[in-house]
Amino acid sequence: MPRDELLNKPLPRLCRECNYTEAAPPNSEHLTLLRSYQLTPFAPALIQENIKQQAFGLTGGESGCRACCIKYFESIHHWFPVLSKPKFMGRLPELCRAPSAGQSLLVLCMLLLNTPPTESGISGQARSLYTLVKSSIALIQAGYEASLELLQSQVLVKLFEVSHGIYPAAHDTNIANTIRALASTSYGRLHLWEKNHEGGLVATEEVARIWQAVVILNRYLGLQNSSTIYRTTEILSPTQLFATDGLKSGMVGATSAADLSASKTPLASLVEASRLLEQALTHVNNPTIRQDFNAAEAIQLIKTVIAYKHVLTESEVTSPSRLASQVDICNSALLSVFELGNHLKIPQDISCHFSSGLFRDALINExxxxxxxxxxxxxxxxxxxxxxxxxxxxxxxxxxxxxxxxxxxxxxxxxxxxxxxxxxxxxxxxxxxxxxxxxxxxxxxxxxxxx
CATH class of the missing domain: 1.20.58 (Methane Monooxygenase Hydroxylase; Chain G, domain 1)
Incomplete structure (x- = not known):
């Protein structure tokens, strides 16, 4: 074949010919309408209305809502009184008739805590309710609706997680951050604080209860995670929070049987018991390199916890079972030290009660x-x-x-x-x-x- 013809001959194709066509430009008006339609369910007003309807339907209307609240106060409230029963009951008629989104959420949290698990674990219904409550808290926070009930709901959810062993969700500390954030808002100034007889601002009773509950639960979580000690005295101290805002707590923990009987604040004594638990866990999980110091510290801890437990049992005579949860936390602190104490060398000058392990045996028998x-x-x-x-x-x-x-x-x-x-x-x-x-x-x- 001549050279000119060879050059003009088309080259063989190695693949099929592809024709690329450009898609039609999108209809911007259609997309805008679509986006608006998709975002409509997340409007704050609709979120609040949806939470109200969910609470109304799941509890069974006004009568069911009232029964749910009463069941909560007749059981869980006895050993963890994070809510003020007189104030809550004063708002109960309004709550059952025309509740706010925050109040409806609080009722859902009570319903969640009232729901027992099954043999195989948390029931499907309880898991769905738990998911609904957690998502509702996030949605209310995103809608910028600050309320006392939102804080109370977060505490009850945390109590649910701790009581059923739902980890790592129970380790969340968003409640403390929420309180700090609300403290600086106008809502917080109006509803979270009140003036005392000296004209200064102090935390309201309900806010003080919430903060104490946060401290207790975070300290108690140290039992479930021995590698981490929750320094609530540094991170979650009410005094530090109020001091940051130029406020005073006005809540003082009881230190004697007379104080406990007079103050009628079992949550304050529960805070004190949790402080002793935190000290015990710090001793167990973060010992020093000096064995003699560890032994002396263990003995001092045991003496302190037993003395405080004696104070609790003395005050319990006039109010049976009112301080049972405080005694339980003291027992956890003692047994944690006793478990480690099996390997301690006790000094010779210590009472024979410690050297013979009588306190340990007596507590185990109890x-x-x-x-x-x-x-x-x-x-x-x-x-x-x-x-x-x-x-x-x-x-x-x-x-x-x-x-x-x-x-x-x-x-x-x-x-x-x-x-x-x-x-x-x-x-x-x-x-x-x-x-x-x-x-x-x-x-x-x-x-x-x-x-």
Whole structure:
């Protein structure tokens, strides 16, 4: 083939020919309408109305709302009085008839806490309600609606998470940030503070309760995460919060039986018990390199907690069971130290009570006796009244018993452990954290028995 023809001949195609066409330009008016339609459900007014309707429908109307609130105050309020019952009951008619979004959210949180788990865990209905409540809190915050009920709802959700062992959600500290943010707003100045007899500003009773509850729950979380100690005295101190804003708390913790009886503020004594728990956990999880100092500190902690527990039991004579949750937290502090104390070398000049471990044995016997009493009265026991703070001492007492190798009465030891296991198993029908404790105890006990 001549050279000219070869050059003019088209080259063979290696692939098919592609024709690219440009899409038609979008209709900007259509997209704007579409975006507006998609965002409409997130308008603050619609969000608030939706929360009201959800609360009204899930509780069963006005009568159901009233029954839900009464059930909450007859059970959970006894051992964790974060709400002011007189003030709440004064607002109850309005709350059931024409509630705000914040009030409806608070009722949903009460309903959530009133809902028990199933054998396999948190029920599907409770999980859906939990998701609804958490998302509603976020939506209300995004809508810039500040309210006392929003803070109270956040505390109740945190209590639900702690009581059922929902982690890591329970470690969220947004409540403290919310309080700090509200403290600087005009709403906060008008509704979160009040003037005292000297003309200064102090936190209202309801705000003080919220802050105390936040401190208690954050300290209590240290039991579930031994690698982290929550420095609530530095991060979540009411005094520091109020000092930042030039305010005074006006809430002083009771330190004697007379103070507890006079103040009638069990939440304040619960704060004090949680402070002792925090000190005990710091001692257990962050010891010094000096063994003699660790031993002396442990003994001082034990003396302090036992003394405060004595104050609580003295004041409890006039008001049975009013301070049961405080005693439970003190027992958690003591048993945490006693568990570590199995390896401590006690100085010779210390009382024989400490050297012989009589305090430890007496406390374990106290927990076991209460467990056996609980077992014997299961038929007549109302699990709705059960305090989740009472479950951790049961776990610790059982772990100490399971690891005790010098116990001469093996039959009694095994019987006690089985009683404690039984209580945890039955308690999981109310608070699912008991199931977590039961599984942990099973693992510890089976490992020790095997070895």
């Amino acid at each position: 927990v076991v006796s209460a467990a056996k009493q609980f077992e014997g009265s299961l038929a007549s026991t109302n699990l709705s009244d059960l305090c989740p703070f009472s479950l951790h001492p049961i776990l610790k007492a059982a772990v100490i018993l399971a690891s005790s190798s010098n116990n001469s009465d093996e039959f009694h030891r095994r019987q006690s452990i089985e009683s404690l296991k039984s209580v945890l198993h039955h308690s999981s029908k109310r608070w699912y954290i008991a199931k977590h404790y039961f599984m942990e105890l099973q693992s510890v006990d089976s490992g020790i028995v095997t070895t």
